[in-house]
Every structure is written in structure tokens, then in C-alpha cells.
Amino acid sequence: MSSKQWYETFPKALDLNKLIFKIGEVSKMVSVSSRQLRYWEQKGYIKSNRSNNHNSRVYNFYNLLRIANIKNRINQGYTLIGAVHKVNEHGNNLNTVFSFMRESFHGIKMIHGNPAINLGYFDHHHKQILYGIIKSNQEVEYQLINKSDAFN
DNA sequence: GTTCTAACA
DNA sequence: TGTTAGGA
Numbered sequence: 021m022s023s024k025q026w027y028e029t030f031p032k033a034l035d036l037n038k039l040i041f042k043i044g045e046v047s048k049m050v051s052v053s054s055r056q057l058r059y060w061e062q063k064g065y066i067k068s069n070r071s072n073n074h075n076s077r078v079y080n081f082y083n084l085l086r087i088a089n090i091k092n093r094i095n096q097g098y099t100l101i102g103a104v105h106k107v108n109e110h111g112n113n114l115n116t117v118f119s120f121m122r123e124s125f126h127g128i129k130m131i132h133g134n135p136a137i138n139l140g141y142f143d144h145h146h147k148q149i150l151y152g153i154i155k156s157n158q159e160v161e162y163q164l165i166n167k168s169d170a171f172n
Numbered sequence: 173g174t175t176c177t178a179a180c181a
Numbered sequence: 182t183g184t185t186a187g188g189a
Contacts, residue, residue, distance in 0.1 A: 044174065055182060076175050
């Protein structure tokens with residue numbers, strides 16, 4: 021029996037590389053069209069992983085963060101190329117990171133005896149909530165749960 | 173239903 | 182960049 025509290029396992033258990041999103045999900049989260057995402061990738065501005073069965077694009081947390089930063093720069097008035105250069109030079113903007121984390125983190129609760137991070141609604145109709153569930157073996161499992169099924 | 177490529181108003 | 186066609 022470990023003396024650690026369950027929440028002490030969070031920093032170690034959070035493997036952001038396991039947090040991957042499909043293009044439609046990224047598009048909604050960052051407000052960048054799928055057309056833009058494909059175009060940006062074609063131009064070499066961003067990257068995606070396509071090693072899955074359907075050869076479809078998936079983005080890990082770091083790719084997502086880069087996209088969010090480019091988008092923010094564009095919102096600030098930069099051109100696409102200007103935004104990319106800015107992000108390449110200065111890396112991720114902390115405000116963007118914090119803003120994203122703040123908007124993504126919607127609290128913690130227990131699901132089936134395991135601590136789970138509420139990452140917020142995952143669709144425009146607010147029917148599904150994304151949870152990052154910390155399993156007993158400390159691995160993280162991301163799961164979409166219907167609002168109606170989300171007890172508590 | 174989602175994503176893919178290619179092409180064009 | 183948006184949108185649409187035509188498949189997977």
C-alpha cells in the first residue's frame with residue numbers, strides 16, 4: 021500500500037504524448053479549419069502523424085500547441101508566414117499555453133475509482149466530455165463520456 | 173459520420 | 182481559403 025495521495029501521481033502520470041486528436045477535433049479546439057491544417061502542413065509549417073490504419077492525420081499535444089500559437093499570432097494581425105516565423109523564433113507563447121491549459125482544464129473527479137481530469141466538452145452541442153483517466157498502473161487513458169452518462 | 177485528395181467558383 | 186466531388 022502506497023502512502024502517496026492519488027493526486028500526487030498526476031505530474032508523473034500525465035504523458036502528453038498520449039493526448040492525440042483528429043483533425044476535426046483540433047479544428048474545433050483551435051478554430052482553424054481542416055483545410056487550413058492540411059494546407060499549413062503541406063507548406064511545412066506544422067506536422068501531423070499519419071501512422072494509423074486510415075492514413076488520417078492525428079496531432080499530439082505539442083503539434084496542437086504549435087497550431088494554437090500560430091493561430092493566436094494570426095489573430096494578433098500576423099500573416100500566416102509571419103506567424104510561423106514568430107513561433108519558430110520565440111517558441112510557444114506562454115500566454116497561449118496558459119490560456120489553452122486554463123480553458124482545457126475543467127477540474128478533477130473520480131471515475132470508476134480512478135482520478136480523471138475533466139478536459140471539457142468536446143463537441144459544439146455539449147453532449148460529450150473528454151476525460152483523461154489515470155489508471156491504477158499510472159497510465160493515462162483518454163475517454164469521451166456522454167454528458168448524460170457523466171454521473172456526479 | 174469523418175477524413176482524404178484534387179480541383180475550382 | 183472555402184467548398185465540393187468522389188472515395189475509402
